[in-house]
Amino acid sequence: MKFFLEVWRQKNAQSQGGLVRYEVVGISPEMSILETLDVLNEQLLEKGEEPIAFDSDCREGICGMCSLVINGYPHGPEKASTSCELRMRHFQDGQTIIIEPFRAKAFPIVRDLVVDRSAFDRVMAAGGFVSVNTGNAPDANCVLVPKDVADKAMDAAACIGCGACVAACPNAAAMLFVAAKISHLALMPQGAPERDARVLNMRAQMDKEGFGHCANEYACEAACPKEIKVSNIARLNREFLRAVVCSDK
Amino acid sequence: MSFLSRFYSSSLGRKFFVAGAGLSLCGFLVLHLSGNLLIFKGPGVFNHFAKTLDSNPFILPLELVLAGFFLLHIVIGLIVRYHNYQARPIGYAKYSVKGGRTWGSRTMTLTALIVLAFLIIHLKDFRFGDRSQGVYDLVVSCLKNPYYAIFYIIAMISLSLHLSHGFQSAFQTFGLNHPKYTPAVKKLGYLFAAVIGLGFASIPLWIMLGKIK
Numbered sequence: 025m026k027f028f029l030e031v032w033r034q035k036n037a038q039s040q041g042g043l044v045r046y047e048v049v050g051i052s053p054e055m056s057i058l059e060t061l062d063v064l065n066e067q068l069l070e071k072g073e074e075p076i077a078f079d080s081d082c083r084e085g086i087c088g089m090c091s092l093v094i095n096g097y098p099h100g101p102e103k104a105s106t107s108c109e110l111r112m113r114h115f116q117d118g119q120t121i122i123i124e125p126f127r128a129k130a131f132p133i134v135r136d137l138v139v140d141r142s143a144f145d146r147v148m149a150a151g152g153f154v155s156v157n158t159g160n161a162p163d164a165n166c167v168l169v170p171k172d173v174a175d176k177a178m179d180a181a182a183c184i185g186c187g188a189c190v191a192a193c194p195n196a197a198a199m200l201f202v203a204a205k206i207s208h209l210a211l212m213p214q215g216a217p218e219r220d221a222r223v224l225n226m227r228a229q230m231d232k233e234g235f236g237h238c239a240n241e242y243a244c245e246a247a248c249p250k251e252i253k254v255s256n257i258a259r260l261n262r263e264f265l266r267a268v269v270c271s272d273k
Numbered sequence: 274m275s276f277l278s279r280f281y282s283s284s285l286g287r288k289f290f291v292a293g294a295g296l297s298l299c300g301f302l303v304l305h306l307s308g309n310l311l312i313f314k315g316p317g318v319f320n321h322f323a324k325t326l327d328s329n330p331f332i333l334p335l336e337l338v339l340a341g342f343f344l345l346h347i348v349i350g351l352i353v354r355y356h357n358y359q360a361r362p363i364g365y366a367k368y369s370v371k372g373g374r375t376w377g378s379r380t381m382t383l384t385a386l387i388v389l390a391f392l393i394i395h396l397k398d399f400r401f402g403d404r405s406q407g408v409y410d411l412v413v414s415c416l417k418n419p420y421y422a423i424f425y426i427i428a429m430i431s432l433s434l435h436l437s438h439g440f441q442s443a444f445q446t447f448g449l450n451h452p453k454y455t456p457a458v459k460k461l462g463y464l465f466a467a468v469i470g471l472g473f474a475s476i477p478l479w480i481m482l483g484k485i486k
């Protein structure tokens with residue numbers, strides 16, 4: 025297959041970027057969009073040009089490193105898939121594909137398609153954890169968790185922290201990410217001791233990083249490769265209200 | 274006070290203010306509409322109703338509370354939108370995500386500004402206008418001007434769009450989202466937006482059609 029890729033090129037955080045059009049040939053339908061970029065990069069290297077910088081690690085949809093906005097969709101137009109899982113058979117031969125980085129003030133561009141998502145790490149460090157005693161594993165079932173609650177926590181824990189929710193949000197808000205992390209821990213008994221401090225501190229760090237406010241448009245839910253639901257955002261709002269109204273903090 | 278200012282200084286807290294004031298304003302719209310529709314009963318009933326309201330000593334304090342809700346909603350709502358605008362300094366060459374985006378949700382800032390413009394003109398002409406000939410005559414003489422009537426109708430369409438997203442959005446902001454009732458809340462929001470929009474717009478429409486003189 026043959027494609028025209030319009031790719032965002034930018035030397036570094038300070039420089040001005042722009043879309044550059046490339047033609048890439050010899051692509052097979054089962055290749056992913058990342059492999060297509062690999063092929064293009066080899067062609068660029070042969071010509072003595074700078075290859076395109078982009079993030080990836082596992083290339084099987086579990087690490088959340090890949091971060092492309094493909095034809096206006098974070099991770100591409102397919103439902104519940106990451107960029108690395110997006111196969112070229114979903115495009116037509118000869119199609120033009122626009123590839124841009126995730127865009128948000130809180131995710132500054134490092135180079136080309138690579139953005140700095142350490143804002144998420146700082147939000148996690150502010151409270152996205154539970155403190156536990158190390159040592160022997162506790163007895164199974166000594167802490168009871170109802171099945172439906174465990175399922176909800178598990179669904180929230182599926183978040184891989186890729187940042188597609190921020191990229192998709194018209195306001196570059198990080199609410200779906202923070203809501204997933206808050207929900208995952210707030211639903212479980214193990215999360216209870218740090219419950220109030222967690223939501224207050226993670227919220228504060230989220231604001232400090234410069235993410236926008238949620239306007240409840242749910243673009244995040246549509247873009248999320250792990251299908252995290254916006255009902256988690258409602259839970260985040262409840263947790264916040266609860267901490268503000270009921271706790272001593 | 275430090276509690277309130279801390280609450281306000283958080284992104285989530287600000288949205289609670291916008292949503293709380295917004296839902297309160299929805300309540301006000303119901304009362305306002307029920308009064309307005311008396312115009313179909315003729316000048317006698319309508320003017321009598323307006324006079325009764327004016328002679329009630331509790332109206333002024335209530336109006337001040339209402340003005341407070343409007344100011345809270347408008348000022349914080351626009352501050353929120355300004356922050357959101359700043360959160361993405363460089364936009365996409367192509368943006369295609371739809372998700373739950375609707376005509377109402379996409380146009381929140383635009384409809385807000387149209388309703389704000391309407392609100393200012395509306396207060397100047399009707400609340401602070403010359404009511405000596407009776408409010409009925411004042412309303413009919415203003416809305417006889419087709420430009421005025423069309424502006425009025427456009428503003429009501431904007432309000433309706435604003436509410437079509439705003440009503441259900443406020444529930445989510447308060448953390449009220451569950452498959453048990455969220456579909457019903459959404460439907461109720463659309464119904465509310467339609468009733469409010471059609472209800473208010475019916476008056477300039479009837480005057481334009483010459484059915485109210």
Ligand code: HEM
Binds near residue numbers: 288
């Ligand atoms: C009677 C008139 C109005 C009513 C009943 C109303 C109601 C609402 C409601 C219920 C919301 C949803 C809050 C949420 O998302 O949680 C909302 C959002 C909003 N309103 Fe209004 N509104 C009115 C007039 C205005 C005016 C005049 C302005 C500003 C000029 C305004 C600006 C906004 C903005 C900017 C938002 C979106 C906030 C956000 O989600 O980012 N509204 N409105």
Ligand code: FES
Binds near residue numbers: 086106
């Ligand atoms: S590279 Fe790991 S999720 Fe795409």
